[in-house]
Amino acid sequence: MITFYTYPGPNARKAQIMLEESGEAYQAVTVDIKKGEQFDPKFLAISPNNKIPAIVDHTADGPVPVFETAAILTYLAEKSGRLLPAAGAKRYDVLAWLVWGTGSVGGTLPQLHHYSDLPDRVPGTVERFNTEAVRLFKVLERRLQQHEYICGDYSIADIPTFCSTAGWLQRVKGWSDGALGDTPAIDRWLKAVAARPAVQRVG
Ligand SMILES: N[C@@H](CCC(=O)N[C@@H](CS)C(=O)NCC(=O)O)C(=O)O
Known part of the structure; x- marks a missing residue:
């Protein structure tokens, strides 16, 4: 299961489209950036640049946090084997x-x-x-x-x-x-x- 940290807007949409394309199961958690929730130390541990989107993949080997849209899309493409040539x-x-x-x-x-x-x-x-x-x-x-x-x-x-x-x-x-x-x-x-x-x- 992947936790998806989000707030409505184009950047969150980019990550959510790839979550849907990947077929991975995910649960959305809203980070209210208007209320400053992106500065909560627990969120900063996942997304040090205090921005959504971010994900945490809860894998058998432990949690994998990923921030920045380009990194999230690359991670999901590699995990699912979709939308990115392997080499x-x-x-x-x-x-x-x-x-x-x-x-x-x-x-x-x-x-x-x-x-x-x-x-x-x-x-x-x-x-x-x-x-x-x-x-x-x-x-x-x-x-x-x-x-x-x-x-x-x-x-x-x-x-x-x-x-x-x-x-x-x-x-x-x-x-x-x-x-x-x-x-x-x-x-x-x-x-x-x-x-x-x-x-x-x-x-
Ligand atoms: N470079 C980042 C940009 C993400 C971004 O700008 N997120 C905005 C919302 S659209 C945000 O979280 N802003 C909160 C803040 O700057 O404190 C990415 O591509 O993921």
Whole structure:
């Protein structure tokens, strides 16, 4: 059994989609980050960076705590034997795009969210992060024009970028003043990932 530490939002969704894809049994425990529960020493022992998502796998050899979305997805893929090639160039292609999705895409969009939500916008900040988001979505569009999913077959590389893109593509387009035009490959891919039973179960 896996304990899944969560709080509603895109990062928790990434981990929960992979929990569903993996077929592993899990139990969700809410960490109320609005109330500061992420700073409880018991949670910090699992997730030292005081962020959800995190998991603890209660294995026969003892508990295995894992924090950071990319590490959680890799752990679950290895445990279940799903959505990550076991070796070779394809494995490192998936890992590279997984890190791109959690680090580059997943690092930029929360900044855009933060600065665009401020009542008094700081000049240049929304433009700075929107320009970077446009660049990242162009990278994604190019990639998906050549591959059905980010790494050919559906893999853990698709999950974080799907969760981030689904919520942000239209806003970034709208703010890009035409710099990000049509994205037919991304649109096709968003529909395909959204239709997966595991993604539908998470909602
Ligand atoms: N790099 C982390 C980011 C996770 C993250 O940003 N989690 C947010 C919720 S969406 C959080 O727990 N924030 C609480 C805090 O910063 O104190 C990952 O990819 O897992």
